Amino acid sequence: MKIQFLGQNCFLFTYKGKTILSDPFYNYKKAESGFDVSAQKIDYILLTHAHGDHIADVEEVLQYHPEAVIIAVPEICGYFKNAKNTDDVNLGGSAKIDDLKISMVAAHHTSSFPDGTYGGVPVGYIFRLPEGKNIYLAGDTGVMADMELFPRLFGAIDLSILPIGSHYTMCPRKAAFAAAELLKTPKVIGCHFDTFPAIEINHESALKHFADKNVELTLPKLGEEFEF
16 A cells, blocks of 8 residues: 655555545645646545545545545535535444455544534544554544554554644644554554644654654655555
8 A cells, every 4th residue: 555645634545556535635735745636546535524624625626536435424425515426434334445444433533614514523544454454544533542442453553644733633742652552553654743833843852752652653744655
């Protein structure tokens, strides 16, 4: 699987020829990432919750890729009236993309659209690859006891994508605790940091918090790609 960071919680996952775009918010710093949605193939749009910095570019994705399938809670799927294809998963359920299973899990946050419409509950996802490999996409969660259940329920969490910007989500210290003590994950890609002044972080301090817990933290640059 290839993972590209496009800003905030927006990632492009590529798996066996299929593309999954999470929480579209790529236009905010498009000049730095170089991402052009019109030149991409987008098969799925995966949404964790309804806040503006997670759904801002959904309509544009659908404009260029009208057949893309939105995967989200029913309230979010129902909000996008022009979406031709939706998979309205709910907590405990999973979406299937070939041999990749994407299971919806709880997140501790809030969720409403910028116009005030109810967005259901916020969620995260466990990407369950063949041979027992798992990636955890946390969404905008705070630390929660449920995290301790994930490796027991799904197996080892090989990589976690965690918000670390504080103010609206976990800070690096709390995220490092969640990674080491609850998720038991060896590697973390940080997200939801440095986008706005309120969530700017000290990179050196963040890296130290994770190093102290023996967890490898990557602070991705816009447009950076990773192989998993």
